[in-house]
Amino acid sequence: MRAQAEALRDYIVAIRRDLHQHPELGYRETRTAQQVIAQLTTLGLPYHGGVAGTGVVAELKKGDGPTVIIRADMDALPIIEDTGLPFSSCHPGVMHACGHDTHVAMGLGAARLLLDADFAGTVRFVFQPAEEGCYDDPDGWSGGQRMVKEGVHAGASAAIALHQVPILPTGQISIRDGAVMAASDEFEIVVHGRAAHAGVSPQAGIDAVVIAAQIVTTLQTIVARNVGPTDTAVVSVGTLQGGTATNIVAEQVRLTGTIRTLNMETRAHVHARVATICEHAGAMHGTSVDCRIANGYPVTMNDAGIAAIARGAARNVLGEEALVELPPLMGGEDFSFTAQAVPSCFALLGTQGPERSPYSLHSPKMVVDESALPLGSAWLAQTALDLLAHFAAPR
Known part of the structure; x- marks a missing residue:
């Protein structure tokens, strides 16, 4: 499979470069979808467009058998590209800084590889x-x-996906059991104070800035003192806005931030601690503090059985030396919803070239080693074949 994929390198890279040059934000990927549809049409694969807004779903069916999903995300980020690549973004302020252009290209490469493969079932x-x-x-x-x-x-036995990671050398792939990416939640805290003259009569006010400062400091104790040393969590305040003048006690301060956790128990505990800290800070100062925590993406969890098959496919097409195991990353990933719906495996594919660029995901300077792309296509195709064989076998 690897040799066949290497033969498709120019095809895969051309798709990637075209998409990289024309990035589109989420739910606006109309041109990207059109390019995907054009490739699927050339391959003779039936498809449905307009799925979930701008999504595209296609199937390669060869007789009766199980169904395996290969997923590729398509959207870019609101980032000004600073790579200097000859195929840099031509849309100012939008860039494929997470590498979803490579995911689409590798997915289409896998489709082309599977066209001539011998299997019974359906790859979606x-x-x-x-x-x-x-x-x-x-x-x-x-x-x-x-x-x-x-x-x-619906009806799928398994799903697979990968994410390119420029922190991992090209030729390596990380496939782990259990948590791969963190739950990613957001909070908004509004401190209600009472305005007064900060120089003449500060005692007449309730200083929302002072309360907010205490909340920011106390939130840092959650990870240090409420989460076990063998567990992992992040609580970060990203914005703090409040006050109107240097001589007025602030009437209101608004804080926002993120919470990252790797299991449901820790997630619930951290959420509860944030809410309690806010409630008690308000009570201590005779006022109220509103706290809203919005659940974002759940933990991306790999099914151990699917991951084992995926590792076997990696050994087959990439070699034993390619397999590594990165610790769970604290970024969020919405493949987590797929993993809740069907047994899944989410792999991390190394795309750091020999120049060892220090820039990683979401950087305006992120550069992908394109020699990794055929490897990703080969792994996707081989894993799909192995999963189809596994689920078709008598039990």
Whole structure:
């Protein structure tokens, strides 16, 4: 499979470069979808467009048998590209800084590899919009969540996906059991104070800035003193806004931030601690503090059985030395919704070239080693074949 994939390198890279040059934000991937459809049409694969807004779903069916999903996300990020590549983004302020252009290209490469493969069953290719966020979705759903809601995963025995990671050398792939990516939640805290003259009569006010400062400091104790040393969590305040003048006690301060956890128990515990800290801070100062925590993406969990088959496919096409195991990453990933709907495996594919660029995901300077792309296509295709064989075998 690897040799066949290497023969498709020019095809895969050309698709990637075209998409990289024309990035589109979530739920706006109209040109990207058109390019995907054009390739699927050339391959002779039936498809449905307009799925979950701008998504595309195609199937390669060869007789009766199980169904395996290969998922690729399509959206870019609101980032100004600074790579200097000859195929840099031609859309100012939008860049494929997470590598979803490579995911689409590798997914289409896998489809082309599987056209001539011998198997019984169906490979369903899911080209998904809006992984990076919910954007203006009326229900507040990301593309992965909306696709699950629309039943894209019905009848599937397993699903696989990969994410390129420039922190891992090309030729390596990380496939682990259990948590791969963190739950990603957001909080908004509003401290209600009472305005007064900060120089003449500060005692007449309730200083929302002082309360907010205490909340920020106390939130840092959650990870240090409420989460066990062998567990993992992140609580970060990202914005703090309040006050109107240097001589006025602030009447209101607004804080926002993120919570990252790797299991449901820790997630619930951290949420409860944030809410309690806010409630008690308000009571201590004779006022109220509103706390809203919005659940984002759940933990991306690999099924141990599917991951074992995926590792076997990696050994087959990439070699034993390719397999590594990165610790769980604290970024969020909406393949987590797929993994809740069907047994799944999410792999991390190394795309760091020999120049060892220090720039990683979401950097305006991120560069992908394109020699990794045929490896990703080969792994996707081989894993799909091995899963189809596994689920078709008598039990």
